[in-house]
Amino acid sequence: MQKFILIFTLVISISVSDGYSQNRSIVFIDSSWQEILAIAKKENKIIFLDAYASWCGPCKWMAANMFTNDSIADYYNKNFICTSIDMEKGEGPNLRGKYAVRAYPSLIFINQDGEMVHERVGAPQRVRDYIDMARIARNPDEGLAGYKKRYEAGNNSPQFIQTYLTRLSEAYIPVNSVIQKYFATQKESDLLSRVNWNIIYRFVSDLNDPVFTFFLKHQAEYAAAYSKDSVNNKISDVFLYALRSALQNPKIKLADSLYNAMKVKVKGSGFEGAGKVIFTSDLQWLQMRGKNNEFLELAFNDLDKYYANDYNMLSNISWIVASMTNESKYMEKALSWSKQSLSIREEPFNTNIYASILFKLGNKDEAIEKEKQAIALAKKNNFPAAPYEEALKKMEEPK
Numbered sequence: 001m002q003k004f005i006l007i008f009t010l011v012i013s014i015s016v017s018d019g020y021s022q023n024r025s026i027v028f029i030d031s032s033w034q035e036i037l038a039i040a041k042k043e044n045k046i047i048f049l050d051a052y053a054s055w056c057g058p059c060k061w062m063a064a065n066m067f068t069n070d071s072i073a074d075y076y077n078k079n080f081i082c083t084s085i086d087m088e089k090g091e092g093p094n095l096r097g098k099y100a101v102r103a104y105p106s107l108i109f110i111n112q113d114g115e116m117v118h119e120r121v122g123a124p125q126r127v128r129d130y131i132d133m134a135r136i137a138r139n140p141d142e143g144l145a146g147y148k149k150r151y152e153a154g155n156n157s158p159q160f161i162q163t164y165l166t167r168l169s170e171a172y173i174p175v176n177s178v179i180q181k182y183f184a185t186q187k188e189s190d191l192l193s194r195v196n197w198n199i200i201y202r203f204v205s206d207l208n209d210p211v212f213t214f215f216l217k218h219q220a221e222y223a224a225a226y227s228k229d230s231v232n233n234k235i236s237d238v239f240l241y242a243l244r245s246a247l248q249n250p251k252i253k254l255a256d257s258l259y260n261a262m263k264v265k266v267k268g269s270g271f272e273g274a275g276k277v278i279f280t281s282d283l284q285w286l287q288m289r290g291k292n293n294e295f296l297e298l299a300f301n302d303l304d305k306y307y308a309n310d311y312n313m314l315s316n317i318s319w320i321v322a323s324m325t326n327e328s329k330y331m332e333k334a335l336s337w338s339k340q341s342l343s344i345r346e347e348p349f350n351t352n353i354y355a356s357i358l359f360k361l362g363n364k365d366e367a368i369e370k371e372k373q374a375i376a377l378a379k380k381n382n383f384p385a386a387p388y389e390e391a392l393k394k395m396e397e398p399k
Helices: 033-043 057-065 070-079 092-098 127-137 144-152 158-170 176-183 188-192 194-203 210-217 219-226 228-247 252-267 274-288 292-307 311-324 328-344 348-360 364-380 386-396
Strands: 046-052 080-086 106-110 116-121
Touching: 033 046, 033 080, 046 057, 046 092, 046 127, 070 080, 070 127, 080 092, 106 127, 116 127, 116 144, 116 158, 144 158, 158 176, 158 194, 176 194, 176 210, 188 194, 188 210, 188 219, 194 210, 194 219, 194 228, 210 219, 210 228, 219 228, 228 252, 228 274, 252 274, 274 292, 292 311, 292 328, 311 328, 311 348, 328 348, 348 364, 348 386, 364 386
Parallel strands: 046 080
Antiparallel strands: 046 106, 106 116
8 A cells, every 4th residue: 555645645546438448559660760750751740759758657557558549549540650759768868858858758749840839748548638639739720839839929819828828738838927928918807707717717826926816806706607616626726835835945944934924824815715725734734744643633633624525635634644643543533534435436546545444453354355346446447456456465465
């Protein structure tokens, strides 16, 4: 059972409705970069470059689960010259610099002249994401490069900016300067429009941004137009980001001072969800500072108050608590949280956590049965089952 380092690292299981197939795979050409460019020119096709690193877990997952999907393989083999290159070996470092690779995996579409036309960073878990990015790449005006060219030419319409910000964020490129320049052109009355709400919701993350200040002041109007839950979620996210950022300062005393000052600001904001934000952030702060006893008490007293219906949080905190202590008061509480998580939604990860807590409490037979269920769920949903199978072996070992 892998320990969670920070409570904000959510374990999310995603069912891919498209399903996986292992019959066909993307055919990656293993040739020099110049040869690949020559093939692309000869066949009049765009190059699809899977820029990866050997140590990158998501890269391996994507290669095993998405590049072997029939729909993806057929579309990419038909429309692109595909190559997969380790950015830390051979020609990789030069290509990494040329195409400004910032993270792995980077999925880069390159024209026959060697120019990037579109890019997306990360390993999407839906088949349609791969098809969508490929279709975008085939349209010169729709790719990241096309949007950048139109932006630099002065296109500043709200819908255009919204899509451009999406293109930038999917490529892991900072968006703050674009956001600031755009909102400088908007009147306050324009900020309540749906497209600007979408931009605020998806891209504004700075607590001190004047646009966020306006949004916070007018949260009731946004809630009436776009739902109270979405408004509360956005405010919570920005506050949590600000609190986490304060904790990142390498000087602990200064970090704690900044953190406490930020808490005062959050509490004084008038936001009805401030208590939940502070609770969530305090759990992380206590865990980071090694204040286990205080963490246990805070979780014991208030987790049910704020997260009774959040299966991710219930499961994550239950395992952190079970990892911190053997005291029955907290262990029984951790078991109840884990059980509650399963009652909301059964996933391989929270079933595994429930089994692990049962095993730690000495309920070996029940733990083994639950671990078998975790394995079955993983296999049913095409998730890696090896960690759960390893946990089962340890549970079944004779003492």
